[in-house]
Amino acid sequence: MSDSSQHGAGCQKCPRKESSLVDTNSLAESTISEDTIDQHPNYTQASWQEEQDLARKITSIRTNATSDPKYEVDFEDDQDQMNPKNWSLMYKGMSIAFLSWNTLVVVLYSTSYTSGVVDIAVELGTSSTIVTLGLTLYLIGLAVGSMFMAPLSEVYGRKPVSVACLFIFMVLIIPCARAESVATLITLRFIGAFFGSVMISTAPGMVSDLVNDEERALAMSIWSLGPMNGPVLGPIIGGFVTEYLGWRWMDWIALMFTGLALLFSLIMKETYGPIILQKKAARLRKETNDPYWSRYDQKASLGEILKVNLGRPFVMAVTEPICIFWNIYIAIVYGILYLCFTAYPIVFREIRGWSLGLSGLAFLGIGTGCVTTIACEPLIRRMINSHKVDPETGKVPPEAMVSIVCICAILIPAGELWFAWTCVPASIHWIVPILAGIPFGAGNTGVFIYASNYLSYSYGVYAASAMAGNSVIRSILGGVMPLVGTYLYAGIGPNWSGTLLGLTEVAIIPIPFVFYKYGYKIRRKSALIVQMQEDKKRLEGKRARHQQRLETKANAETTEKGKMDV
CATH class of the missing domain: 1.20.1250.20 (MFS general substrate transporter like domains)
Structure with missing residues (x-):
């Protein structure tokens, strides 16, 4: 427990004997542990040690040698408006x-x-x-x-x-x-x-x-x-x-x-x-001339932080099975979505003869699907929370979110194939292919939201690196597909082009289903996730021991004070 210092608001009075405590919201200590180097051929002993040293710089906090614990600044309580x-x-x-x-x-x-x-x-x-x-x-x-x-x-x-x-x-x-x-x-x-x-x-x-x-x-x-x-x-x-x-x-x-x-x-x-x-x-130091500090004051340089942030996503993208398969899945879904921005003008402007402005309205079907998925968030949340709780964390496992992706994985090709065989000939009413965009848009939105959440929950403090690698790969494919789309639709026509894309999406449906059923085992085999969990347990152990020492010291001081009063 902490309260305001007599020198200023927000100063922790509880002294801290442990100087190595690291906030879980800061960058993690390392991506690879020493005992798992052999499982990562891309890492040498030297490169691993270098990353360990850098990570310690990034996540370190001030020690008692330079910072008086009673001057540590933190948020005061649940009412602190800062x-x-x-x-x-x-x-x-x-x-x-x-x-x-x-x-x-x-x-x-x-x-x-x-x-x-x-x-x-x-x-x-x-x-x-x-x-x-x-x-x-x-x-x-x-x-x-x-x-x-x-x-x-x-x-x-x-x-x-x-x-x-x-x-x-x-x-x-x-x-x-x-x-x-x-x-x-x-x-x-x-x-x-x-x-x-x-x-x-x-x-x-x-x-x-x-x-x-x-x-x-x-x-x-x-x-x-x-x-x-x-x-x-x-x-x-x-x-x-x-x-x-x-x-x-x-x-x-x-x-x-x-x-x-x-x-x-x-x-x-x-x-x-x-x-x-x-x-x-900094404000309290200036106002009082006392050595106020926060656990985030000491950090690595921007160059060192960039070194970790730019390198880790690509290492994870080629060494982590979860990242490999989800990067492939999300990139294909994303690429086909962006190909629609080439396909829709071909279908509605060139074949159906719509004006430039009206052809844009054809995307309302996809937009309706997007909004529908987001509007169903309370229902989706109940579906996710209905899964069995993981006894280790007390929360539903990350695979609970994959259950939503499994549904969306079916909606996407259903919408794509529906569009493929109703977009032409022009004699088919225009509302039919536009309505195909609803399941397509709903599925895409669900995949982006809940597949991303799965990566985030699986990798915890490494979530930013997992998402960064995914962002690069999907954006590259999303950028290339519109270039391919023009030639694809001109070569084999809208019907078969859409069918090819739809069948591609059917072919990758097993990915979310495999992770829904076996994701727990796959995560258990990830050296990075295992090391992250071990680091978290060690951190929690340090905090528990630190809190126990504080309580012991406080009890001793109370006892001593009682004796003096007597």
Whole structure:
């Protein structure tokens, strides 16, 4: 238990004899343990030792040699308004809405571009395939940027990094709107996406900063309304804007949307607990001249943190069975989703003769499916929580979330095959292929939300690395598939193209089912997860022993004081 120090609010009075305690929200000690080196041929003894040394720097805290325990700064209690989790429900709801909008803007800008591909190609004198590279490189820019933005936000704080990167993203939209060559356009879109990725990488963390574990699923579902519907709203808005105002106006409208997003970021307060505590300690040191400190003050340099964050995702992507199979599964699903942004214009504009604006409305089916899945979150949560509790953790196992992915894995190819054989000929009523987008969109949304949650819950403190590797792989495939789609649909036609894609999705259905049934055993064979669990047990043991010593000392002091009083 802790209370306020006589020198200032938030100072822990309980002395800390253990100097090696590490907060579980900070970066983990290492990805590979010494006794599992032989299971990882990519690691040498030297490289493992180097990562261990670096990890200790990243996760270390100040020791009693340099920091007086009574001056440690922490959040006081459940009412401390400096803790984002204690902010009012209204403010947290507003913040999540802001984050959802900000992420929507970045994602929407990726797909709104597809509406103007033909017009851009004509005006700039190039082929539609070359222009489509603007979408491909944008997605790759989001993936690459995400790997840098997350560690930057941990060093400098969520707010300053978000504000700075959104400002740069906004500024880069201006030359895109005025570009006179396709090379300039696609290069600027890549750079802009690199900075815009700040919302992709930090927004989920900011949502988690705001809510407790019990509220996280609902909060994440509300936030995901933006990123999940952004790809769908892009062609709808972009279609009408391009048709009536020209393709350059889509950039100007995106500039306005981003300006609003930047305003929202400026309004929001910092949500990252370690940064808040660092600033609190610095303020108290300045006001009192006492050596206030927080357990997050001592950390590795940005370069060292980037070294871990950039290397670990790729190591996990090729050595961890869970990452390997889920990266393949999610990447294929994501790639086929983005291929739709090529396929739908072919079907509804070229074959059915719809206008540019109306053809964008065809995506409403997918959008309806997305919203349906998110609206069913309370029901889905009950389904997940109905699973048998893991006796070791007292919670349902991560595989409970895979049960939802199994359902979605069937909905996706069902919607794809439905669309494949009703999109043409044009004599089939237009509502039939659009309705096919509902199960397709619902399935895609469920896969992205709950497969990502499975990776996060499986890897715990290594979740960011698992998700970063997944983001890179899926974004590359998502960027390449629209390039392939044009030739695929032209070569074998919409019916057989859709069938090929649908059967591909059928072929990967076993992946979630295998993990639902055998995921527990697979996790048990992961050296990384086993080591993480062992580290967690050791940490809990240290904390228990530390607390026991504190209680023993307190009892001894009470007894001694009682004797003196007598």
